[in-house]
Amino acid sequence: MSTKPKVAFICVHNSCRSQIAEALGRHFAAGVFESYSAGTETKPQINQDAVRIMKQLYGIDMEQTQSSKLLEDIPPVDIVITMGCNVQCPFLPCRYREDWGLEDPTGKPDEEFIKVIKTIHSNIQILSSRIVDGIL
Numbered sequence: 775m776s777t778k779p780k781v782a783f784i785c786v787h788n789s790c791r792s793q794i795a796e797a798l799g800r801h802f803a804a805g806v807f808e809s810y811s812a813g814t815e816t817k818p819q820i821n822q823d824a825v826r827i828m829k830q831l832y833g834i835d836m837e838q839t840q841s842s843k844l845l846e847d848i849p850p851v852d853i854v855i856t857m858g859c860n861v862q863c864p865f866l867p868c869r870y871r872e873d874w875g876l877e878d879p880t881g882k883p884d885e886e887f888i889k890v891i892k893t894i895h896s897n898i899q900i901l902s903s904r905i906v907d908g909i910l
Contacts, residue, residue: 779905780808780849782866785857788813788842790821791876792857795894797828797836802895803902810851812866816842821880827887853910855901870910 783795792811799809820836828834845866854868858875874897879886904910 778805778807779852779910780810781853781855781901782848782851782868783809783811783855783857784813784845784866785878786813787815787817788844789817789819790824790878790880791890791894793820793836793840793842794824794828794891795855795857795874795898796840797834798832798891798895798898800839801832801834802898806902806905807853810843810848811840812843812845812848814845816844818842823879823884823887824891827884827891831888831891853901853905855897 781799783792783799785792788811792813796809796811799807803809820840820842825836828836851866852869854866854871856871856873858873858877874894876890876893877886879890901910
């Protein structure tokens with residue numbers, strides 16, 4: 775039984791930002807927390823630009839280990855991170871919640887994806903440090 779906190783990265787469609795956050799959380803913070811992502815709706819596949827750019831930047835193939843999931847498809851979590859859905863961000867019970875306020879890069883140039891991915895990477899490192907330091 776793991777004592778690591780479970781972190782859910784959520785947004786409405788669970789196809790882009792939350793998937794990137796799950797992948798980067800697994801890649802860079804697996805020793806600190808368990809990463810999940812989910813939404814209130816699913817897409818048939820993860821955003822293909824996100825998949826391509828994550829492979830280029832980190833060598834991570836999100837399609838190998840992840841899929842679009844609903845909130846009820848993940849276990850109960852300790853920490854919820856919403857991506858910045860603005861309107862009807864999904865609700866999930868947890869002991870701590872924060873919103874990262876990220877713009878959805880879907881349909882935008884690669885530079886926008888890279889900017890969002892780098893922000894998520896930085897946020898993952900900060901979140902990980904806060905958990906390690908006992909702040910969360």
